[in-house]
Amino acid sequence: MKGFKPKNDLIDQNLHNDIKLYYCAYDGCEPNKSWGAGMIDHYKLFFVIKGQGYFEINNTVYTIKAGSGFVIPPNVVVSYRPTETNGWNYFWIAFNGINAENYLTRANISKNQPLFTTLYPENFLASFAKLFQSENNSKATDLISLSAFYNLLSILIDECQTSTKIPSNLKPKDLYLNQAIEFIHTNYSRAIQIEDIAHHVNVDRKYLYQIFKEKINLSPKQYLIDFRIKRAKELIKTSNLSVQQISNSVGYIDPFLFSKIFKKKTGYSPTEYKKIYYL
8 A cells, every 4th residue: 555644733623624634645456355354434535447346335236437536424334345256456545634524525426326437537546646646745735635535526527427226126127327417417418429428338239229119219429419508599599608618518619510400400500499489
């Protein structure tokens, strides 16, 4: 394990108790090596970069894969371990503070929903790297480490998706469909591709296509386009955004491509649609 303790002693804790960093580390476990069951009196955030394992909380066992993570809340019995055949490697950081729970709530993370995934793990890893680099600056370690941690929290809020536990009475195909649709509804404003959806659901792209066609008679691509155009129509009706701004807002970098698809779906260009709506 490689880690260090940020220098909180440089901060007047009577004045600054918004967030307190305890310890951060890069660690790994061999197969069959576990922690718990037990509890801690602070928060502990894990982000897995290699391998996979299991996290148990509230009598629910979650599978944790590379590119995802989990948060241990204070005073709750938990355990975690790698899979029986593979170890795992992860970054973790222990913290607390009067607003720790508030920040995590903004990221939709709680003891009932402790998991998260990210589309851009490199951003998450960059924040951890900055935390470690702050150790090399003895005069401003406290400020640099806090800055890196606040940036990490902002990524949790802005970029990461929480993993909601779906009722177990659903069939696997229904689970995959629900997860894919939820991902689309949450990320349509990004330039996501079908590969991103399949990766999130953890199924092959061809299999995802079969599920969509079987369940709703649309391909994943058709569903994504339809949802983006539906959202674009709402923005045209309820805002004064330009075509370029609406295009960006629904995940199209190229406004000309957006206009072409919009007209194909509605029979009107975005500008024509707006004129008709306001007649």
